[in-house]
Amino acid sequence: MTRVSRDFGDTMQKEAVPVVSADVIFSSNRFPNYKIGANNQIMETYDPKVLSMKEAVARETSLLLEQQKRLSVRDLASKFEKGLAAAAKLSEEARLREAASLEKHVLLKKLRELLESLKGRVAGRNKEEVEDAIAMVEALAVQLSQREGELIQEKAEVKKLASFLKQASEDAKKLVDEERAFARSEIENARAAVQRVEEALQEHERMNRAIGKQDLEQLMKEVQEARRIKMLHQPSRVMDMELELRALRAQLAEKSRHYLRLQKELARAKQGEENDPHLYELEGTETLGSYLQIQPCSVNAPELSKCSIQWYRVSPESGKKELISGATKPVYAPEPFDVGRKLEVDIISEGQHITLSTTGLIDPAAGLGNYVEALVRKHDTEFNVVVSQMNDSHHSTESIHVLHVGKMRMKLCKGKSTIAKEFYSSSMQLCGVRGGGNAAAQALFWQAKRGQSFVLAFESERERNAAIMLARRFAFDCNIMLAGPDDRAALGT
Numbered sequence: 001m002t003r004v005s006r007d008f009g010d011t012m013q014k015e016a017v018p019v020v021s022a023d024v025i026f027s028s029n030r031f032p033n034y035k036i037g038a039n040n041q042i043m044e045t046y047d048p049k050v051l052s053m054k055e056a057v058a059r060e061t062s063l064l065l066e067q068q069k070r071l072s073v074r075d076l077a078s079k080f081e082k083g084l085a086a087a088a089k090l091s092e093e094a095r096l097r098e099a100a101s102l103e104k105h106v107l108l109k110k111l112r113e114l115l116e117s118l119k120g121r122v123a124g125r126n127k128e129e130v131e132d133a134i135a136m137v138e139a140l141a142v143q144l145s146q147r148e149g150e151l152i153q154e155k156a157e158v159k160k161l162a163s164f165l166k167q168a169s170e171d172a173k174k175l176v177d178e179e180r181a182f183a184r185s186e187i188e189n190a191r192a193a194v195q196r197v198e199e200a201l202q203e204h205e206r207m208n209r210a211i212g213k214q215d216l217e218q219l220m221k222e223v224q225e226a227r228r229i230k231m232l233h234q235p236s237r238v239m240d241m242e243l244e245l246r247a248l249r250a251q252l253a254e255k256s257r258h259y260l261r262l263q264k265e266l267a268r269a270k271q272g273e274e275n276d277p278h279l280y281e282l283e284g285t286e287t288l289g290s291y292l293q294i295q296p297c298s299v300n301a302p303e304l305s306k307c308s309i310q311w312y313r314v315s316p317e318s319g320k321k322e323l324i325s326g327a328t329k330p331v332y333a334p335e336p337f338d339v340g341r342k343l344e345v346d347i348i349s350e351g352q353h354i355t356l357s358t359t360g361l362i363d364p365a366a367g368l369g370n371y372v373e374a375l376v377r378k379h380d381t382e383f384n385v386v387v388s389q390m391n392d393s394h395h396s397t398e399s400i401h402v403l404h405v406g407k408m409r410m411k412l413c414k415g416k417s418t419i420a421k422e423f424y425s426s427s428m429q430l431c432g433v434r435g436g437g438n439a440a441a442q443a444l445f446w447q448a449k450r451g452q453s454f455v456l457a458f459e460s461e462r463e464r465n466a467a468i469m470l471a472r473r474f475a476f477d478c479n480i481m482l483a484g485p486d487d488r489a490a491l492g493t
Contacts, residue, residue, distance in 0.1 A: 253285055329436065340362065389454065422448040429446070
């Protein structure tokens with residue numbers, strides 16, 4: 001056995017082992033650590049704290065997929081950008097590791113060449129050790145080739161992930177831009193809507209101020225008028241005046257009846273009819289608020305129930321007779337249309353045609369005009385009424401109803417329930433009841449609409465006539481001529 005001396009070993013190290021070429025670049029300043037595992041497999045030891053490139057990529061991908069559902073669009077775009085940067089970093093590390101792998105191949109090749117040259121110079125046990133070293137280098141080369149294949153696969157996966165992250169980042173940026181543009185549009189629309197609402201509120205406030213100012217002025221005028229009336233008329237004085245007025249009205253009615261009787265006798269005397277049989281005559285005060293009744297004044301007069309009766313209005317200027325539709329009863333209560341006109345009635349029985357007429361024009365009721373003018377200033381006036389007929393059928397109940405006469409419509413209520421409510425229209429009719437006995441002067445006919453009509457009884461003749469005049473006044477303001485059935489008289493009260 002040849003013994004290698006120390007001098008020979010030093011000579012081998014100096015002469016046989018050439019210097020590594022200067023163009024080889026090492027990725028680190030230390031040689032990798034290897035160990036022999038099972039079945040004489042050479043394994044490279046890794047630092048357990050450092051993750052491999054594949055594990056790092058998988059970890060980042062899983063984190064991104066987990067956080068994608070709970071991140072906002074902007075955070076998602078930021079994450080994709082960070083992932084893209086990480087993918088670029090991983091790609092750079094893969095390139096460096098590929099360069100390091102190339103350096104390892106060059107190093108192993110030179111090492112094998114050195115061991116081959118050393119194998120030819122040694123013998124015996126040293127030669128076997130050199131052969132074992134050559135085998136170990138070849139095993140390292142095979143393992144390095146395997147690692148290169150894995151590296152190539154990881155590199156492809158990193159490229160694919162980088163491409164995916166880049167596309168996702170671009171999509172996220174595009175989505176962020178779209179959301180930003182949509183948000184700006186919504187903000188502009190909201191600003192415009194807020195501005196419109198502010199303008200509407202300002203306009204509403206201005207209108208409320210103007211209306212409130214007008215209402216306040218009207219209220220102040222009414223308060224001043226009430227104070228003036230209170231100062232001029234104390235309660236006791238007003239009561240005394242009312243009693244005096246009632247007495248004067250009774251005296252005036254009595255004198256008016258006496259005057260009418262004298263006028264009729266005078267008219268008969270002028271016509272020379274003292275000896276002629278006079279069958280019928282009109283009784284009643286010829287004024288608004290009363291009623292006229294046909295009375296037989298001879299035993300030879302036919303019964304009125306067997307006669308045909310028709311009332312007419314006669315214009316004092318032209319003398320033209322106007323038929324009063326529905327006025328076919330022996331009793332007729334004048335209404336506001338009849339004021340300033342004469343009334344005639346034709347009685348036809350068994351071939352006899354008798355015509356009766358009032359001695360003068362129908363006079364207005366005292367104080368009714370001022371009362372109506374006071375009611376016109378109100379927005380809505382209420383009258384207590386009783387419904388005697390509904391839709392041409394007798395209404396049995398006699399409970400109190402309320403008739404509202406407003407500026408735009410009329411309404412009939414019972415408690416909180418509304419029976420009829422209609423705006424003024426061409427289909428609405430309103431007039432005094434044309435017949436019905438002594439109560440005709442307190443009742444009116446109201447057709448709210450076609451197919452719905454009422455006969456309403458008021459507490460007094462004054463309220464009945466005031467309701468008719470007030471409703472016609474408001475209807476005229478709405479360009480509606482409110483009259484009775486088939487009335488063609490010029491509207492004017």
